Amino acid sequence: MVRANSIELRPSAIDDLASVHSLYRAVAESPGGLARLPVEITRSYVENFLHATISRGLGFVAVDERKEIVAEIHSYSPEIFCFSHILTDLTIAVHPSLQGQGLGRDIFTHFLSSVNTQRPHINRVELITRESNKRALAFYASLGFRQEGELQNRVLNLDGSLESDIPMAWLRSDTSDLKEL
Numbered sequence: 001m002v003r004a005n006s007i008e009l010r011p012s013a014i015d016d017l018a019s020v021h022s023l024y025r026a027v028a029e030s031p032g033g034l035a036r037l038p039v040e041i042t043r044s045y046v047e048n049f050l051h052a053t054i055s056r057g058l059g060f061v062a063v064d065e066r067k068e069i070v071a072e073i074h075s076y077s078p079e080i081f082c083f084s085h086i087l088t089d090l091t092i093a094v095h096p097s098l099q100g101q102g103l104g105r106d107i108f109t110h111f112l113s114s115v116n117t118q119r120p121h122i123n124r125v126e127l128i129t130r131e132s133n134k135r136a137l138a139f140y141a142s143l144g145f146r147q148e149g150e151l152q153n154r155v156l157n158l159d160g161s162l163e164s165d166i167p168m169a170w171l172r173s174d175t176s177d178l179k180e181l
């Protein structure tokens with residue numbers, strides 16, 4: 001799928017490991033977004049989520065005209081039957097130089113459209129975002145995610161303060177208007 005600004009969206013592949021690793025390291029440099037510190041964005045962390053995504057999930061990358069990966073989204077099903085209708089641990093990252101230009105909305109909308117049309121057995125998509133990431137919370141709500149409570153004091157910030165983590169879910173039954181995506 002080619003976007004107007006020559007950024008292409010395509011399914012992620014295991015060969016994307018090095019590029020996705022670089023992307024996540026760059027995104028983690030700005031605190032308050034991804035949960036992990038830059039030092040915690042290890043090659044094995046990225047390898048594990050790419051494997052899980054490719055074997056039992058759904059993931060896309062956005063590739064620019066230089067073939068650099070500038071955004072990524074993924075989520076995968078837990079490995080037991082009773083959760084096989086769920087995609088969980090959803091994470092999205094857009095390169096800092098391109099944030100705020102619509103790419104996050106594009107790749108997330110593409111992801112949800114694909115769930116809707118290609119994964120009819122998926123009824124629920126889950127993510128968790130820290131309470132202070134207000135723009136991300138509003139963004140997810142605008143895509144149809146609903147807050148499901150509050151995990152108080154779950155996040156330890158570098159300054160020693162604690163904040164809530166906010167679990168959110170997209171339910172297929174909520175989104176009969178998904179055709180608009």
Ligand SMILES: CC(C)(COP(=O)(O)OP(=O)(O)OC[C@H]1O[C@@H](n2cnc3c(N)ncnc32)[C@H](O)[C@@H]1OP(=O)(O)O)[C@@H](O)C(=O)NCCC(=O)NCCS
Pocket residue numbers: 027032033034035091092093094095098099100101102103104105106127128129133135136138139142
């Ligand atoms: C959150 C993120 C994926 C949004 O992607 P984006 O391309 O910057 O966003 P878009 O330009 O498509 O805008 C979508 C919405 O996201 C919000 N947004 C924009 N820049 C953002 C930023 N830097 N951080 C958080 N939210 C942002 C905007 O409010 C926007 O809402 P609007 O469309 O109603 O104006 C991206 O900014 C990012 O990777 N942030 C750092 C990592 C992170 O926070 N990941 C999510 C952790 S769960």
